[in-house]
Amino acid sequence: MKELRMILKKEFIHIFRDTITLALVLAMPIALVLLFGFTISTDIRNAKISVLDQSKDTQSKTLVNQLSASGYFQVVSYPHNELEIDDDFKNKGIKLAIIIPPNFEENLSKEGNATLQVINDVSDLNVASILNNYVRAVVQRYTADYNDNSSRGSAFDITVKMLYNPESNSVYMFVPGIITLIMVLVTALLSSITLAREKETGTMRMLLITPVKKIYIIVGKVIPYMIISFISTIAILVISVTVFKMPINGSLLMLLFLCIIFMLTAASFGMLISSISRTQVDAMMITMMGLFLPTVLLSGFLFPLNSMPMVFQVLANIFPAKWFILAIKDVMIKGSGFFDIWLYLLILFVMAVVFIIFSLSRLDKRN
Amino acid sequence: MFSIEANQLTKQFGTFTAVDHISFQVNEGEIFGFLGANGAGKTTAIKMMSGLLLPTSGTAMIAGFDIRTQSKLIKRNIGYMSQKFSLYGDLTVFENMQLFGTIYKIPRKELKDRIMNSLRELDMEKQADTLVDSIPLGWKQKLAFATAILHRPKIVFLDEPTSGVDPIVRREFWKLIYLAASKGVTILVTTHYMDEAEYCNRISIMSEGQIKLIGTPDELKKKMEVNTINDVFVKFVKR
Numbered sequence: 001m002k003e004l005r006m007i008l009k010k011e012f013i014h015i016f017r018d019t020i021t022l023a024l025v026l027a028m029p030i031a032l033v034l035l036f037g038f039t040i041s042t043d044i045r046n047a048k049i050s051v052l053d054q055s056k057d058t059q060s061k062t063l064v065n066q067l068s069a070s071g072y073f074q075v076v077s078y079p080h081n082e083l084e085i086d087d088d089f090k091n092k093g094i095k096l097a098i099i100i101p102p103n104f105e106e107n108l109s110k111e112g113n114a115t116l117q118v119i120n121d122v123s124d125l126n127v128a129s130i131l132n133n134y135v136r137a138v139v140q141r142y143t144a145d146y147n148d149n150s151s152r153g154s155a156f157d158i159t160v161k162m163l164y165n166p167e168s169n170s171v172y173m174f175v176p177g178i179i180t181l182i183m184v185l186v187t188a189l190l191s192s193i194t195l196a197r198e199k200e201t202g203t204m205r206m207l208l209i210t211p212v213k214k215i216y217i218i219v220g221k222v223i224p225y226m227i228i229s230f231i232s233t234i235a236i237l238v239i240s241v242t243v244f245k246m247p248i249n250g251s252l253l254m255l256l257f258l259c260i261i262f263m264l265t266a267a268s269f270g271m272l273i274s275s276i277s278r279t280q281v282d283a284m285m286i287t288m289m290g291l292f293l294p295t296v297l298l299s300g301f302l303f304p305l306n307s308m309p310m311v312f313q314v315l316a317n318i319f320p321a322k323w324f325i326l327a328i329k330d331v332m333i334k335g336s337g338f339f340d341i342w343l344y345l346l347i348l349f350v351m352a353v354v355f356i357i358f359s360l361s362r363l364d365k366r367n
Numbered sequence: 368m369f370s371i372e373a374n375q376l377t378k379q380f381g382t383f384t385a386v387d388h389i390s391f392q393v394n395e396g397e398i399f400g401f402l403g404a405n406g407a408g409k410t411t412a413i414k415m416m417s418g419l420l421l422p423t424s425g426t427a428m429i430a431g432f433d434i435r436t437q438s439k440l441i442k443r444n445i446g447y448m449s450q451k452f453s454l455y456g457d458l459t460v461f462e463n464m465q466l467f468g469t470i471y472k473i474p475r476k477e478l479k480d481r482i483m484n485s486l487r488e489l490d491m492e493k494q495a496d497t498l499v500d501s502i503p504l505g506w507k508q509k510l511a512f513a514t515a516i517l518h519r520p521k522i523v524f525l526d527e528p529t530s531g532v533d534p535i536v537r538r539e540f541w542k543l544i545y546l547a548a549s550k551g552v553t554i555l556v557t558t559h560y561m562d563e564a565e566y567c568n569r570i571s572i573m574s575e576g577q578i579k580l581i582g583t584p585d586e587l588k589k590k591m592e593v594n595t596i597n598d599v600f601v602k603f604v605k606r
Contacts, residue, residue, distance in 0.1 A: 003469060010458065202453035203455055205449060211443050
């Protein structure tokens with residue numbers, strides 16, 4: 001035990017004497033949350049649009065009013081024909097144009113349906129699809145209002161209810177993602193890089209030639225970085241809750257327990273990486289390819305998993321990040337407890353055990 | 368009983384034979400030189416003898432322990448210093464020695480005394496709290512040696528301990544080796560410097576994984592009919 005304490009002390013000395021890295025490691029999570037929070041927002045306000053109203057009746061005007069009252073859109077121009085719409089896209093920077101065909105009110109009252117044409121600027125696919133959804137939402141609300149007021153009643157009464165994230169707030173999406181990234185970067189990347197550094201400088205051989213237990217060398221490497229990434233996680237949570245009003249609907253204890261389990265998984269993945277890499281560059285490349293990219297791309301953090309080809313959906317299952325993000329979203333947003341997420345916890349834990357056994361067997365090889 | 372006793376020790380990596388049936392004995396307190404060109408198999412042999420690698424066949428007894436089955440006991444009884452300088456640069460002189468001393472389970476108080484004593488021997492007491500990165504290479508090498516013998520091992524393996532340091536420091540370094548040997552520590556040292564080979568009690572010359580020549584420096588010189596070990600080596604390589 002004394003030896004483990006000594007190795008821990010040595011690791012902490014490494015960390016604290018390398019002030020630049022330490023500052024980076026502590027500042028990075030905070031910078032990431034603030035960056036994501038303030039810049040990468042998927043909520044759009046006051047998008048410029050044009051409306052070509054060919055009916056100019058009461059109902060069409062009501063619809064246009066509702067569109068601009070929604071806050072999502074700002075009608076900047078009322079063109080007279082479709083040629084002018086083209087002009088608006090080029091010169092007025094509109095993102096979307098709506099054409100209300102003639103006899104809108106008449107069609108609506110007599111035939112019970114009316115058409116509406118939406119023209120999108122799809123040079124930015126994300127913005128276009130978000131705006132489309134907004135239009136759809138406004139039209140649905142409008143339809144509901146119309147049905148309430150009209151004597152006819154309705155055959156197409158659609159109601160949409162937003163669950164868990166009523167304001168469609170994108171903070172809810174990226175906070176779990178950033179926590180995952182930080183834990184992966186700090187625990188897996190840093191611990192594997194410093195272990196590889198010891199292989200490069202030859203101090204690893206010095207340690208291996210001593211009678212110290214190999215597990216002590218690894219645990220001594222991993223624990224300090226787990227502590228740092230735990231501190232970072234708490235910093236991220238505090239900022240998310242205070243600055244971005246992210247709710248923590250589940251129990252805080254459950255959340256922290258989940259984070260610790262995932263940290264263990266990330267750390268054991270880091271061990272695995274350092275057991276197969278010889279140099280710091282190896283360790284970096286393997287972490288980037290084997291852990292960082294899958295975490296960003298295949299975890300459902302930025303890109304929804306169920307819209308991916310089947311191959312990738314299956315592939316995503318073998319990376320710990322997917323399970324952690326599922327679990328942390330459940331705990332933070334839905335307020336799930338242990339019995340709702342025990343399966344995710346179990347998967348993460350089993351992954352950690354497998355990684356640890358594999359990397360120990362690699363370090364132990366004397367052949 | 369011999370301090371080191373290798374018996375048909377062999378290591379193969381795939382089809383490549385790095386160490387090919389070497390057998391030799393080293394007495395207690397002897398300084399044994401391990402010579403050979405790069406890739407002759409010296410480092411692989413040392414790795415096997417220090418318990419880092421399992422031999423493909425053959426065996427060796429180190430301080431009376433079998434390298435196949437008693438590597439834990441061997442590790443307690445040997446010290447090691449490699450060709451690359453291998454203490455932690457961002458730790459102080461004292462912290463480095465404290466780290467390795469603790470790993471070898473030297474009791475705390477005893478450890479402090481031993482560290483201060485060996486720093487006194489090296490005339491480095493003032494540098495105890497200096498970062499290892501900021502002391503000259505020659506001093507680092509001497510420090511690494513002092514650290515390797517801090518736990519009073521029976522055998523010390525030195526893998527090209529003096530490569531890259533100037534002749535004066537090399538001479539001082541050899542004084543330390545003699546001092547340790549006089550206390551009964553067995554030294555197995557590999558080197559590129561032929562003048563250093565003259566300092567050894569006995570030397571062996573390895574080539575292609577095999578020990579081709581073994582004996583005292585004088586015996587080898589007589590056998591090859593030359594005046595220096597350098598000439599022995601040159602003549603041997605030409606043969």
